[in-house]
Amino acid sequence: MLKSLVAGILAMVSLAVAEEKPKDTRLFELRTYHAEPGKLDALLTRFRDHTCKLFEKHGMTNVGYWVPAENKDNLLVYLLAYPDRAARDAAWKGFLGDEDWKKAAAASEVNGKLVGKVDELYLNATDFSPGFPESASPDRLFELRTYTCNPGKLPNLHKRFAEHTIELFKKHGITNGAYFKMVAGQPAADDTLVYFLVHKDAATAEKSWLDFRADPIWVAAKKASEDAAGGSLTVLPDGVKSVFLKPVDFSPLK
Incomplete structure (x- = not known):
């Protein structure tokens, strides 16, 4: 009886340990783009058609993309994830040097640049x-x-x-x-x-x-x-x- 009880407790402890969510050690980057007046739709189109896919190509994880519920300020807020800072820097270097990105950026900015300002925050998950x-x-x-x-x-x-x-x-x-x-x-x-x-x-x-x-x-x-x-x-x-x-x-x- 005692052995069965102990075995049951150990089984529950093992299950709890197995189900415990591993700590997220990734580097996150929260970026806010201030679109130029009237250019938010064009910016979203560029992300939809080109940027997100190229981010993935260069090892970035697309987490989420949002606009304010009342988007009076023409903002795009998005979150990327990387294994660490070195991976982040390498990914951005590859992305910015990618000929497909250069072509997409040039085509989207024929009538002027889309982004006036970029805010960046580098983040780690709390415990x-x-x-x-x-x-x-x-x-x-x-x-x-x-x-x-x-x-x-x-x-x-x-x-x-x-x-x-x-x-x-x-x-x-x-x-x-x-x-x-x-x-x-x-x-x-x-x-x-x-x-x-x-x-x-x-x-x-x-x-x-x-x-x-x-x-x-x-x-x-x-x-x-x-x-x-x-x-x-x-x-x-x-x-x-x-x-x-x-x-x-x-x-x-x-």
Whole structure:
């Protein structure tokens, strides 16, 4: 009887270990393209017809492509993944030197350049990141959130997310995506958390956030974390930024 019990426990432990998700050690690059006025559609066409395929050719992983839900600023936001920084640099060198890319870029810019500015962030997944959920509906609404912490408070923020926030998001119908820390050497790298959430739609997102913020468990967890840290974990009043995004038709992640 005892042997059977022990065997059963060992079997469950082995199953749990086998099912534990391996840590994602890849380098991610979050890129935001500010399209020139009136050129966003042309930029999307170039990505759809040429760029994404050439990225894959040179070893880049296309993760997701989005435009803001209310795209007043002509933005394209996308996420790539690589094994490491050396692989990233080699991939971009190969891509930019590719004759097919040069031809596609030249043809698309006959009437002027498509992109005025490019923002880049280099990211690694946090230890508590669930990763992106499987694509379900092309109509899902993504939310990109960026938190700027007070100096030295990022570990406290990570702890609060790992121990409380992520589960409370689930409780209130918010789907957790990937959570990232910035690679060292970038401005504010030691004080920034970047993460994605997924909602059914805008109305659902609004209700979920209202319910989450009113949840007594969240209120208590937030207070306890701030008491322990000696104040707000994020910079006030503008330490939390949120942008709602919708996936474009060629995005692998929807």
